[in-house]
Amino acid sequence: MSRLCYAIPEYRQERVAILREAVEIGCEGLCLDFCRQPPAVRYHPALVEGFREETGIDPRRLSATDVPG
Numbered sequence: 001m002s003r004l005c006y007a008i009p010e011y012r013q014e015r016v017a018i019l020r021e022a023v024e025i026g027c028e029g030l031c032l033d034f035c036r037q038p039p040a041v042r043y044h045p046a047l048v049e050g051f052r053e054e055t056g057i058d059p060r061r062l063s064a065t066d067v068p069g
Helices: 009-025 045-055
Strands: none
Touching: none
16 A cells, blocks of 8 residues: 555654644644545555444445445
């Protein structure tokens, strides 16, 4: 897998460290843009397993019209 994933704690920590460094340097502001990746780019196993444990559903099998419930 070639993408980094927010499901990995170390990746989240690294992102926060970069933002803190920018603030410490004295940037005037931060613009955070978080978007969800579409299923076409795959799901990280940590996300798949967490969702499956919580819902019993494999998120890779959901369509845009499926509503878990």
